[in-house]
Amino acid sequence: MSVLGCIIYRHNLWLVVVALLICGAGSWVTARLVLRAFATRSLQRFGWSFIAAVVAAADIWCTHFVAMLGFEPGVPIAFDPVLTIASLLIALVGSIAGFVLATSRVSRAAPALGGAIVGLAVALMHYAGMLAYRVEGVVIWNRTLLVLSIVFAVGLCALALHRAGVAAGEPGEAARARSRGNAAALVVAGVLALAIAALHFTGMTAFQVVPLAIDGHFSNPAALHALALAVACMALVIAGSGCVSFLLDDSVRAESVEHLRTMAMSDMLTGLPNRANFNARIDAELARADDSRKLALIGIDLNRFKEINDLHGHHAGDEVLRILARRLASLVREDEFVARVGGDEFVAFTRFATRDELADLLERLETALYRPIRYDDAEVISGASLGVAIYPDDATSKTVLINNADLAMYRAKADLTQSVCFYEPAMDEIARERRSLTHDLREALARGQLSVHYQVQTSITTGDICGYEALLRWEHPRLGFISPAKFIPLAEENGLILGIGAWVLREACTRAVAWSPPYKVAVNLSPVQFAHADLPKLVETVLVETGLAPERLELELTETAIFADRERSLDVLQRIKAIGVNLALDDFGTGYSSLDTLRSFPFDKIKLDQSFVNEAETSRQATAIIRAVLALGKSLGIPVLAEGIETQDQLTLLANEGCDEVQGFLLGRPAPLSQIVASGQLSLLADDEPVVDVARP
Template sequence: MQRFGWLFLTSVGAGATIWCTHFVAMLAYKAGVPVTLDPVLTIISLIVAIGGTGIGFAVATWRQNRLCSIIGGVLVGAAISAMHFTGMAAYRVDGIIEWRWPYVIASLLCAATFSGAAFAALGTATLGRYRIPVGTALLVIAIATLHFVAMTALRITPLRLSTAPLDSTQMHALGLATALVGLVVIATGVFAALIDRWTRSDAMQRLHYMAMNDALTDLPNRAGFQSELARQLGVARATHTRLGFVAIDLDRFKEINDVHGHKAGDDVLTALAHRMRSEMGRHDVVARPGGDEFVAITRFDDRVQLVAFVTRIEAALKAPLSVGPFATSVGASIGIAVYPDDADNAETLANNADLAMYRAKSEGSPAPCYYDAPLDELIRDRRELANDLRRAIDENRLEVHYQVQASIATNEVTGYEALLRWTHPERGSISPSVFIPIAEENGLILPLGEWVMRRACTDAVGWENDLKVAVNVSPVQLAHADLPRLFHQIMLDTGLPPRRLEIELTETAIMADRDHALHVLRQIKALGVGVALDDFGTGYSSLETLRAFPFDKIKLDRLFVSELEGSPETIAIIRAVLALGKSLSIPVLAEGIETGVQLAVLRREGCDEAQGFLLGYPHAVSAAGPSAFIDGPHIEPLPDADDISNAA
């Protein structure tokens, strides 16, 4: 519709201009005989000019190519010619009118050629800023040559000598009509310019609004909020008032998406946005930076005002929601920071509010948390560690160390457990008990787990004697249905036979979603990969889990081994676990063995395999090489009978 409007205005402006040019020139023409004008043909000539140029412009802009431009220009030239000769048909004289056809044909060719060239120039990008001047000049030449060459073709022979004056009334009427049409041309140009300005202004406003607002909730987005935050901080500084920054992260929102679908999730976000916006005062702003996060700011003088503001937001978030056929409620973790108490610039203020919000989430606090520097520095430290860990994964700055696993009966090495190690460039060695939970909290456990698996398989391929490598799998990894496909691809890429790979997982990982976990484990076992139940004896220690899935190994938790000496109760528990393993034909590996007494007791009770510092410390392949700890585990000589009886 917009294209049609511009074509209409262009054709009216161009056609009327051509028509005015012709009849202004005819007002100056001295025929030497009385002249009258046919009003109908005069009007028709104007319509021909407007309609013909409209068709030409439509063809020229139909396709963005040179051929269409030239054809459109030729049609405009034809419209100029048709208007001229229609106008001349309206020119009635007291004499005989003759046309010299060579000049007529020449005028038609001039109009078509120069007009086609004009449109070709307008569509030629190589002319750059000269396109419009060159195209305009050629179009003017087309109109002028058509008129003057065609008028040269005209010959008028008077029928009688007459001294009667020309019909000045009709000439005055023609002049008035020409002036009016000229005014129409000017008005059309002005109107077109205004439309262009309005259209551009409206488009710029729409683009700016789209760039600054969230498409789903119609709230300011991150960019829009940052602009408003900067403005509000400026006002707060100038007026010596305080500014509260509220960071909001929705609880249980993922459950809504998973259970009811993303459409329901979008409806919830829209409803909550509408609620919170209705609670905003004249100087308050709520925005959605992205995902299930919202932020809000308010200027205040008294802290009571800030508390009331946050309370209104809480009420809006906690009230029950009816979205489609289901009803739900969505809570939120809320963190608050205040300018200038907690920060003096926008970035620090936002970061501190985020830290307070993360503290509320980690503590499971139903109440909003205000920024507290000593407490929130711990969270800031964990976030910095998460960023450093992400870079370490990307830049391959992690290490895998290997700890020997050996048969107690034969003292032969059976394999190695892959243990992830991270040496921070500034903080030094960081324990896995510190960075693994951070990886799980920040969505890094999947790339981290893949990195470890790929590295362990790559290293193990170069080992002799077909020794196994055991790799730990986290509950988060086990929750992903494509884990078997990933393992299969890694083994294909590295060339490690599946029988040499063993994954270790705790029963807690299985119980999170038992049916799904067992389904994934069956797929992994079908690849030929071994599955070991780690840390047995702690957590659930469910016999049903052992019955439901044929594990290849049970790993007795180091807690029992460490308390073995001098504890008949612990020995009784170990004896029961070993008996359970034998009855199910599942070998048992005891981890955390540090003394010869512990090893002797386990050997006496019939434990199958052992792992611990007594056998060997974890080493990096790059430092020791597999052969350095494949030559034989460092098993001390067995204690004598008295030591064994004392331990028992």
């Protein structure tokens, strides 16, 4: 009879099958767990190694114990409880030591060495269990088979963990290890199961019993079989627990990955899809574009979001964005998408077969964006400008489609009569003109093609000149005179205003030093310049370089410029005042016109906006506002200068109301300094004449 036949003949076939099931299931779970240990780091690696070791120890010991209970030596048997428990501890301790070493990656040989320790633990456990196996007979060992069984256990376990280490790859390749985990687990589990089975059955073949006839000694096969089934159930429970922990980790890992993906593709403030999500979706939509249904891209920019932030604070702005995001998310339907792509900018797209379908979405968007929003006790209406570009009518690529939607949106923002604007080819020409003009403006600054004109400011009671306001002018070589209302916004958008503003300040101060009489010179500050430049340092440097007395310089800024960051603005203005420079609040009456601004900030003059002066002759409300501003100035001890005086009636009205100073075409148009000198309003000191600045203390 063959060795295998002898083994089967001396075992209970059913318990052999149970033992093999335990061995196979336990080895599979152990393989998956040890592969997970190889794919993780630090404490996680130790944790997975420990779980793998516990499952492996239970697998090894229970396979051995069930197979032992299924062994039929033909004589009464019993088990030594101490040695039986010791065999379990040997399996547990040896497995922990082996798996921890194997997954430690202290060297390239660590997995094989750890596997060898596990194999040795399997062998020691087996033979400790055999010592605990008491039979009524003489035990004879075949030493060759005994040594061979140990070689099988050590060699195959070393091979199994070596294969696991190879499958896991180098450190940091966890994702690749998981992608090929099933195939690797099959190989590792098969080798582990072979190691356990080969050890047991080879060792049992080496075990021979010569029966001794002793009266009154017998075994209870039913009790032994029941014990075997109980051990088998416990082994499967332990293996199942390891499997469940693995599956739970996979589930948690998948949920974490999904959560991270959601976070990466969602806007944190509003919960809407973000720019990355939008780019992915629009790519997918363009890839499946067809002739029957076109794709409309809608760029959305809120109209009054900065004003909401300035008046109510950034918390209010954030809440407005969240409310609008909820409205937009609730209105989208199938084949529609909306995302927040940054700041107060949103984007939407939809597939449509007819213009009516597109018009329906635009109407829903407008309704949501223009509906009033309640915040605390205030009600705000943000409103928005919407630009629409259609694929493939207006563009054949994503980049061009987005650019065209932006162009249409900017046109809608500039047009006060409509909130939705569709892209037109002429917009490209306008955009090119703006880019060209921006380039020319940059060249004009570099080549000294900009100039400063001066407009006189006069005392309304005496008619005496109080000073001049420096106004930037640009004579384009080809296009002629360019209005400041056209090129100043371009300079602010493209960052040129910082260089231009510094040049105007230095030019005005340089020219004013030579004026006789030493009138004041007023220079406007852009909100962008005020927010980004180290203004006090610039002002002080220019005054030192030019020699102009600080009291002769007056800086004009609007209330809008200081609202973005009131604390910083107050610090900047106080530092400028400490230098000795005067400050004027420009365009008062428009924008916010807060009394708290006059109370909090150190202004020396209020400039009444010209729109009220223009309407004063026909509007009682404008006249009332003029009176109120003049009364406010007198009560605070701040002189008021009215801008835009073009008629004698306007001048008479302001004189009757007690205005301090005036400025406008009636009194003098902006002109080059040479023309003002030629008119005799002021003269210039000769180059060799010492500068005695009477305004300097």
